[in-house]
Amino acid sequence: AGAAMVARALWALLAALRAGWCLLPQSGYLHPDEFFQAPEVMAGDILNLQVYYPWEFLSSSPCRTVVFPLMTSGVTYWVIKSLQQLDICSSCINSYTLLVSPRLLFTILSFILDYSVYQLAPFWGADPWKALVLLAGSYVTLVFYTRTFTNTLEGLLFALLMVLVSSGKSSGSSAEPTSSSLMGVITTAGFFNRPTFLAFALMPLLYWAGLIVDSQKSIKTLINHFLKFILCACFTASVFITADTIYFTSVSLDNLYSTNKSSLIDVIVQLHDKMVVTPFNFLSYNLNPHNLALHGTHPRVTHFTVNGVMLFGILHILAISAGFKMLKRYVHQLMLVRWCFCGPPGLLVHSEGSPTLLLFYFVPLAFLSLFSHQEPRFLIPLILPLVLFSASPNRAVKGKFLIVLFNLLGALLFGCLHQGGLIPCLFHLEQLIHSPASSSHSRHYTLLFAHTYMPPRSLLNIKKTDMHVEVIDMAGAEEETLCQTVEQRASNFTCSDSHIFIIIPGTVRATITKCGVSFKNETLIFPHLSMEDPPQIPVLSSGNWRSQLGLYILELNRDH
Numbered sequence: 001a002g003a004a005m006v007a008r009a010l011w012a013l014l015a016a017l018r019a020g021w022c023l024l025p026q027s028g029y030l031h032p033d034e035f036f037q038a039p040e041v042m043a044g045d046i047l048n049l050q051v052y053y054p055w056e057f058l059s060s061s062p063c064r065t066v067v068f069p070l071m072t073s074g075v076t077y078w079v080i081k082s083l084q085q086l087d088i089c090s091s092c093i094n095s096y097t098l099l100v101s102p103r104l105l106f107t108i109l110s111f112i113l114d115y116s117v118y119q120l121a122p123f124w125g126a127d128p129w130k131a132l133v134l135l136a137g138s139y140v141t142l143v144f145y146t147r148t149f150t151n152t153l154e155g156l157l158f159a160l161l162m163v164l165v166s167s168g169k170s171s172g173s174s175a176e177p178t179s180s181s182l183m184g185v186i187t188t189a190g191f192f193n194r195p196t197f198l199a200f201a202l203m204p205l206l207y208w209a210g211l212i213v214d215s216q217k218s219i220k221t222l223i224n225h226f227l228k229f230i231l232c233a234c235f236t237a238s239v240f241i242t243a244d245t246i247y248f249t250s251v252s253l254d255n256l257y258s259t260n261k262s263s264l265i266d267v268i269v270q271l272h273d274k275m276v277v278t279p280f281n282f283l284s285y286n287l288n289p290h291n292l293a294l295h296g297t298h299p300r301v302t303h304f305t306v307n308g309v310m311l312f313g314i315l316h317i318l319a320i321s322a323g324f325k326m327l328k329r330y331v332h333q334l335m336l337v338r339w340c341f342c343g344p345p346g347l348l349v350h351s352e353g354s355p356t357l358l359l360f361y362f363v364p365l366a367f368l369s370l371f372s373h374q375e376p377r378f379l380i381p382l383i384l385p386l387v388l389f390s391a392s393p394n395r396a397v398k399g400k401f402l403i404v405l406f407n408l409l410g411a412l413l414f415g416c417l418h419q420g421g422l423i424p425c426l427f428h429l430e431q432l433i434h435s436p437a438s439s440s441h442s443r444h445y446t447l448l449f450a451h452t453y454m455p456p457r458s459l460l461n462i463k464k465t466d467m468h469v470e471v472i473d474m475a476g477a478e479e480e481t482l483c484q485t486v487e488q489r490a491s492n493f494t495c496s497d498s499h500i501f502i503i504i505p506g507t508v509r510a511t512i513t514k515c516g517v518s519f520k521n522e523t524l525i526f527p528h529l530s531m532e533d534p535p536q537i538p539v540l541s542s543g544n545w546r547s548q549l550g551l552y553i554l555e556l557n558r559d560h
Contacts, residue, residue, distance in 0.1 A: 004129055007129035007130060007132070007133050008129055010133050010136075010137075011114075011129065011132045011133050011136050014133070014136035014137050014142075015111070015114070015136055017142065018107060018110065018136065018141065018142055018146060019107055021142065021146070021415065022100065022103050022104055022107040022146045023100060023104070025096070025099055025100050025103065025423075026103075026143065026146070026415045026416070027415075027416055027420040027421075027423050027424055028143065028413075028414050028415045028416050028417060028418045028419065028420050029418060029419035029420065029422050029423060029453050030143070030144070030147060030149075030377070030414055030418065030419075031149075031375070031377065031453075032453055032454045033149060033150070033377075034147045034148050034149050035148070035454075035456040035458075036052070036054040036454065036456070037054070037056070037064060037069070037148070037149070037150055038068070038069040038072060038073040038102065038148045038150075039069075039073040039077075039098070039099075039102045039148050039456070039458060040052060040053075040054075040456050040457070040458050041053060041054075041057050041066075041069055041073075042069050042070065042073040042074040042077050042102075043073075043077060043098060043458035044458070044464075045074070046074055046077045046078055046081060047077050047081055047093060047098075047458075048463060048464050048465075049457070049458050049461060049462060049463060049464065050457050050458075050460070050462045050463065050464050050466070050469070050471075051456075051457050051458045052454070052456075052457050052473075056282075059248045059249065059250070061281070061285075062244065062248040062276050062278050062281055063278055063281045063282045063285055064150075064278055064282070065192045065193065065240055065243070065244050065278045065279075066243060066244055066247040066248075067192065067239075067240050067243050067244070068150070068153055068192075068193050070243075072102060072105055072106065072148065072153075073102040073105075073148060075105070076101040076102045076104070076105050077098075077101070077102075079101070080092040080093055080097050080101055081093065093461060094430065094461055095426060095427045095430040095431075095459045095460070095461055096427070098458055098459055098461065099423065099459060102148045103146055103147060103148060106145070106146055106147065106148055106152055107145075107146040109152075109153075109156055110141065110145040110146060110152070110156070112156045112159055112160065113135060113141065113145065113155070113156065113159050113383075113384060114132060114135060114136065115163075116159035116160065116162060116163050116384060117131045117132055117135050117384065117387060117388065118132060119163050119166075119167070120162060120163060120166055120384075120388055121388060121391065123166045124166070124354055124357055124388045124389075124392075125354065125392055125393070126387075126388045126389075126391040126392050126393075127391045127392075127393055128391075130391040130397070131387045131388055131390075131391035134315070134387040134390055134391055134397070134403075135383065135384075135387045137403075137404070137407055138312070138383060138387070138407055139406075139407045139408075139410035139411040139414065139415070140311050140312070140380055140383050140410075141383065142407075142411050142415065143410070143411060143414045143415045144377060144380045144414075145380070149377060149380075150193055150194050151194070151377045151378060151380050151381070152380070153193050153194075154190060154193060154194050154196070154197050154200065154380075154381050155380050155381035155383070155384070157186050157189060157190040157193065157197065158190070158197070158200040158201070158204075158381040158384065159381075159384050160186055161183065161186050161187065161190075161200075161201055161204045161205075162204055162360070162384060162385075164179050164182055164183050164186070164204075164208075165179075165183070165204045165205075165207050165208040165211070167179065180225045180226070180228040180229045180232075181228045181229070181231075181232040182232075183204075183205070183208065183229055184228065184229040184230065184231070184232030184233035184236065185232050185233070185235075185236045187201050187205065187229075187233060188232075188233040188236040188237050188240070189236055189240070191279055192237070192240040192278065192279055194282075195279045195282050195283050196368065196378065199363075199364040199367035199368055200364045200381050200382075202363060202364070202367070203359055203360045203363050203364070204360070207356070212225050240278075241275060241276065241277055244276045244277075244278050245274055245275050245276045247276075248276045249274040249276065286371070286373075289372065292371070292372055292373045293372075295373050296373060297372040297373060298372060298373065298374040300369050300370070300372070300374075301369065302369075302374040303365055303368055303369045303374050303378070303379060304320070304365065304369065306376075307374060307375070307376040307378070307379055308320075308365070308379060308382075310376050311376050311379055311380065311383075312382075312383065312386055313402070313403060313406040313407070313410075314398070314399050314402055314403060314406065315386055315387070315390050315403070316386070318390065318398065319358065319361060319362075319386060319389060319390070322358065322389075322395075323358050323362060326355050326358065330355075354389065354392070357385050357388055357389045358385075358389060360385035361382055361385040361386055361389065364381070364382060365379065365382065413529075416527065417527050417528075417529040417549075418529055418531070419452065419453045419528065419529070419530065420527050420528050420529060421505075421525040421526070421527065421528025421550060421551025422452050422453060422455060422503075422528070422551065423459070424525050425503055425525050425551055425553060426455060426456070426459040426460060427459070428523065428525070428553065429445075429447060429460060429501070429553070430459060430460050430461050432445075433445055433460060433461075433462070433469060434461065441497060442468065442497060443468060443497045443498070443499060444468050444469075444470075444497060444498045444499070445468065445469045445470070445498075445499050445500075445501065446470045446472065446489060446498070446499070446500045446501070447460075447469065447470070447471050447472065447501050447503065448472045448474060448485065448486070448489070448500065448501065448502045448503065449471070449472065449473050449474060449503045449504075450474040450475075450476075450477060450482055450502065450503070450504045450508070451474075451475075451476055451477075451504055451505050451507075451508050451530060451532065451533050452503060452504075452505065452530070452551070454473055454475070455471065455473060455503075457471055472485070476532060476533075479511050479514065482511060482512075482515070483511075483514065483515035483516075486502065486512070486515045486517055486556075487515060487516065487517070489556075490517050490556060499555060499556075500555070500556040501553055501554065501555050501556070502519075502552075502553075502554040502556065503551065503552070503553055503554075504551070504552050504554065505528060505530045505533055505550075505551055505552070506524070506528070506535075506547040506548050506549065506550045506551065506552060507530060507533040507534065507535050507536075507548055508533050509547065509552055512554065517556060517557070518556075518557040519554045519555055519556060519557055520555055520556075520557040521553075521554070521555040522552060522553070522554055522555075523552070523553040523554075524546070524547065524550045524551070524552055524553075525550060525551045525552075525553065526546055526549060526550045526551075527549045527550065528549060528550050528551035529549060535548035535549060536548070
């Protein structure tokens with residue numbers, strides 16, 4: 001009882017940390033997709049801000065559904081827009097609210113994971129509070145599940161699917177038709193969110209089908225279950241297809257409410273002719289090896305050997321070890337069955353943990369490993385079966401100190417350091433651009449970003465009608481290309497109300513000094529760690545370490 005009380009208090013503390021760190025906010029920038037797969041697009045559509053639309057959301061190549069961005073970032077931006085229009089909050093729209101409001105919604109939604117763990121733990125023979133502490137204390141939950149990734153939504157839908165397939169069995173009966181309907185909705189929604197969701201849904205669906213068959217119900221009842229699933233899946237798909245078709249083809253919604261019957265038929269025909277099915281476009285693009293190579297290719301074992309360890313640390317290693325032991329015992333028993341006939345075929349010996357639960361972890365991992373493009377965030381939905389397996393009462397969690405240290409370092413690296421200067425830099429520039437001095441006099445700003453992740457323009461809070469700010473993303477440009485661009489901008493730098501800022505990591509700060517320009521102001525934002533341009537260890541040990549772990553905002557000297 002005492003241990004349970006401590007675990008509950010620890011979970012509450014970690015839950016408060018999750019919410020509080022979201023509001024702080026976290027400065028780490030994990031991957032451009034956390035902005036450019038929802039918030040950036042919705043800021044342009046709903047708030048009419050200057051943004052960069054990624055290729056997946058262009059009408060020429062629609063590969064992402066707009067439904068989930070509208071339901072998440074879209075809703076939060078609509079709320080703050082409404083609050084400002086109603087004069088409830090005069091300055092609701094700023095860089096802080098643009099960043100934090102969608103993240104806060106995702107943080108609230110992340111507690112679906114906690115609910116799922118609490119519901120699933122008794123069924124899978126896990127200690128609920130032990131599993132909850134492992135979940136809440138993981139840096140994957142603290143950092144990745146509070147960000148606006150489609151992978152985050154994928155993990156939440158996977159958790160709900162596991163709850164549905166386990167609820168019927170835990171209550172001693174097969175799944176109800178209602179559960180079948182919900183499973184059809186969730187599976188289809190997950191597929192439209194990310195087609196890779198099918199890899200996560202495979203084991204829950206097979207498990208659910210097994211429960212129905214084992215229930216020994218009538219054929220009519222079995223057909224009823226599967227029909228409920230298929231019909232609800234088809235209905236959900238039609239909703240997504242209709243919404244995406246309207247969004248990407250700009251079909252006028254007013255026509256749908258026209259009293260003229262023939263015009264309504266024309267609109268329906270138009271929707272059918274321009275039908276957009278984003279998952280198929282996504283699969284068509286990603287199944288092309290040439291396209292995947294543009295985003296980076298990795299060895300097929302990267303998820304098993306690198307990404308799993310990077311995300312889950314020792315828990316991933318222990319799961320692999322347990323998996324090999326169970327496989328070894330299973331093969332050994334099969335050999336005994338075959339040669340000695342000393343037991344029924346397929347009988348698993350009693351082993352630590354649940355073999356079925358391990359399949360929920362390793363089957364999606366194996367399917368995702370078939371693709372050559374493998375990023376760590378693709379595996380974040382697997383935290384649920386992993387913590388349930390690790391929290392089994394007959395499995396002592398080994399290396400508790402290592403687990404704590406690993407997650408502290410992970411939270412520090414990805415929550416604070418990784419590209420950690422870019423978001424504060426955009427906050428700083430937004431305040432500068434919208435300062436009273438800038439508002440009273442018309443000023444033109446050129447913001448040149450080099451060797452950073454793609455900057456989300458929406459955080460600058462600039463209306464599409466405002467043409468006084470130009471953002472240039474040089475990405476990882478070579479020294480010659482960078483200097484040519486800087487010199488070209490400097491040569492046209494004649495107006496006294498023009499300002500040119502160059503944003504560049506401290507590790508490549510010396511590159512700009514070779515461009516023949518000078519700067520009148522330098523602002524260093526700390527910390528900022530660029531893994532593409534990492535600091536050198538000898539330099540870190542010197543007195544210049546702060547510069548190496550910082551991001552510079554350099555204002556070009558007009559008088560040079």
